Amino acid sequence: MTSENTPLPFDDEGLETKGPYKVLVLGGGPTGLSAALYAARAELNPLVLTGLQIGGQVAITHSVENYPGFPDGVGGPELVELFQKQAERFGAVLEFDSAVDVDFSQRPYRVKGYNAIYEAESVIIATGATPRKLQVPGEVEFTGRGVSYCGTCDGWFFKGKDVIVVGGGDSALEEGEFLTRYANKVTVVHRRDEFRAGVLLQKRAAENPKMSFALDTVINTIDGNGEVQKVELKNLKSGETQTQPIDGVFIFIGHTPNTEIFQGHLEMEDGYIVTNKLMETNIPGVFAAGEAADPHFRQVITSAGMGAAAAIQANRWLQEHSS
Ligand SMILES: Cc1cc2nc3c(=O)[nH]c(=O)nc-3n(C[C@H](O)[C@H](O)[C@H](O)COP(=O)(O)OP(=O)(O)OC[C@H]3O[C@@H](n4cnc5c(N)ncnc54)[C@H](O)[C@@H]3O)c2cc1C
Known part of the structure; x- marks a missing residue:
């Protein structure tokens, strides 16, 4: 020691x-x-x-x-x-x-x-x-105002809204799928080019019409006005950034x-x-x-x-x- x-x-x-x-x-x-x-x-x-x-x-x-x-x-x-x-x-x-x-x-x-x-x-x-925290600007500021670490706790608040789920493991896909009960659209953002989640979960997510996927992608910033309104996404392969309007960011990265x-x-x-x-x-x-x-x-x-x-x-x- x-x-x-x-x-x-x-x-x-x-x-x-x-x-x-x-x-x-x-x-x-x-x-x-x-x-x-x-x-x-x-x-x-x-x-x-x-x-x-x-x-x-x-x-x-x-x-x-x-x-x-x-x-x-x-x-x-x-x-x-x-x-x-x-x-x-x-x-x-x-x-x-x-x-x-x-x-x-x-x-x-x-x-x-x-x-x-x-x-x-x-x-x-x-x-x-x-x-674990994502450690990007806006994460702390908007926790409880659109940034969440618990789908079960906060999913209900996103009825008919668009949310991002960050992560590539079982929790990310499982909770992402759960969030489709409420959300209009769930985009799973993952920094690698493939998911770590189990095969069954991946299959179910792929078949869910409300889910879409942004691989090789990270969130640079989370921004809004009192509540989350947008994120800046960066594609790690092309280096391109884009601003995406969003209502919620759910983080499941370990x-x-x-x-x-x-x-x-x-x-x-x-x-x-x-x-x-x-x-x-x-x-x-x-x-x-x-x-x-x-x-x-x-x-x-x-x-x-x-x-x-x-x-x-x-x-x-x-x-x-x-x-
Ligand atoms: C969103 C999500 C989905 C999951 N889904 C699944 C699943 O489908 N299947 C599965 O098998 N696993 C799942 N897991 C993982 C599973 O929940 C964990 O592996 C398990 O809960 C770990 O148990 P634990 O008791 O070691 O720790 P924890 O569940 O983290 O419990 C820790 C406990 O310690 C207490 N504590 C913390 N600090 C102190 C302190 N200083 N003094 C006293 N008490 C303290 C906390 O209050 C809590 O009661 C999931 C996890 C998450 C986050």
Whole structure:
């Protein structure tokens, strides 16, 4: 770890201390709620700090069609509700608070939230990821005024309007297709000459009369007057630019792991927490799973699986190391 990464001393700011818990789960997405289910069933009475969004990215996903057990697909928010209900049924407790600092220098480990200091014998980090920004002029200014990162949340506002979807992966095509329910026209803008999305999704998008595609193309600027009105597009092959009138820009270009608070406390690589195959970090008793630790798979099922694995391993570790 470099000196730049050396964290500031842990300051409890006189907050109330809660715990110690046997297992503290940080994050209430598929990873955290699955870890909580397994930890609860092992009678470890886990506490889950949910962060701002119970359900994480699934809560903002219109439909999940590849989670086993739901042959007709399942709504993202509905799946979250089921995950939560199942974890709570076995005694997991969810707390609406976010971790803002950690002290892993001695046990019990300490995690600072906005409301309290949480002490725990073991910690499972499941803080997931947030959508990556395009970083073009106008993006920040028009967020919530035509720029969005969530079709399910904002699609309705674009009834009969023209929108752009930026990205080339599964999320871009899936959400683009969903947006055709409302929008008059959805143009998918992608910087490469082919999509990364699965074949089925590509086929469906190609057959959708409301969808069109601008490959080898990027957005230079987003502009408007209080709300998005136009974008400047650049074709990367020809170098040509053109202004296109548009009502909305939906951005699905990947994610950045929510791991900033662990910098200097845990071994990380490219912002992801490094774990071994038992979901163990370099600090004994601190586990990480799901999109906070996984740059490869990034699915509900893989994240849930890693969460379950982290809880199973935390249980084994606690059996060996409980004071
Ligand atoms: C638009 C979209 C569509 C998708 N569609 C599909 C799909 O069809 N099928 C599929 O398998 N996958 C899909 N995914 C991916 C899937 O949603 C993710 O792989 C999965 O949600 C990752 O789970 P996670 O729990 O690791 O992280 P997240 O879902 O990101 O959850 C992170 C959790 O951590 C919490 N948190 C963050 N910071 C803190 C903190 N400091 N303290 C405490 N808590 C914190 C958040 O509030 C949240 O509860 C989609 C994603 C998006 C964005």
